[in-house]
Amino acid sequence: xxxxxxxxxxxxxxxxxxxxxxxxxxxxxxxxxxxxxxxxxxxxxxxxxxxxxxxxxxxxxxxxxxxxxxxxxxxxxxxxxxxxxxxxxxxxxxxxxxxxxx
Numbered sequence: 735x736x737x738x739x740x741x742x743x744x745x746x747x748x749x750x751x752x753x754x755x756x757x758x759x760x761x762x763x764x765x766x767x768x769x770x771x772x773x774x775x776x777x778x779x780x781x782x783x784x785x786x787x788x789x790x791x792x793x794x795x796x797x798x799x800x801x802x803x804x805x806x807x808x809x810x811x812x813x814x815x816x817x818x819x820x821x822x823x824x825x826x827x828x829x830x831x832x833x834x835x836x
Contacts, residue, residue, distance in 0.1 A: 737763045738792040739831050740802040744772040746829040754802040755784035755809055761828045762795055763835065770832065785809030793818065801831055 740757035741748045751757035756778050763770045773795070777787035785806040792800060793816050800813065803824035813820055823831060 735765045735799060736795065736797045737765065737835055738795070738797040738800040739763065739828055740800075741772065741828055746770065746827065746832070748828050750801070750803065750824060750826055750828070750831065752803055752824070754800075754805050755780075755786075755788045757788070757802070760788075760792055760795075762792070762797060763832050765835070770828070783808070786812050789813055789816065789818070801835075 739761040740751040740754055741759040741761045742751045744759055757775050759772050759774055761770055761772050775788055776791055777784040780787050785808050789809050789812040797818060799819040799821060801821045801823050805820055
């Protein structure tokens with residue numbers, strides 16, 4: 735299963751970003767291959783609708799679960815519609831989240 739985690743920077747020691755739609759990066763962990771790739775969030779600087787745009791991006795990467803401190807209403811509705819599971823977590827590094835998910 736692919737899992738997206740909001741990240742402030744590229745790297746496993748990076749901290750989780752406090753935002754979903756405007757996070758700096760998405761760390762996408764692939765549970766099958768045990769690999770993590772970092773992607774800049776293309777919706778980060780959107781004038782509006784960053785949450786739904788971010789959802790479209792992670793969905794295009796095959797993500798089935800996303801970890802963030804909070805989700806906006808529009809992003810949450812879209813994640814539910816696409817059957818992408820939301821996990822609320824905060825104040826951890828990307829590697830700490832991955833260890834918990836394994």
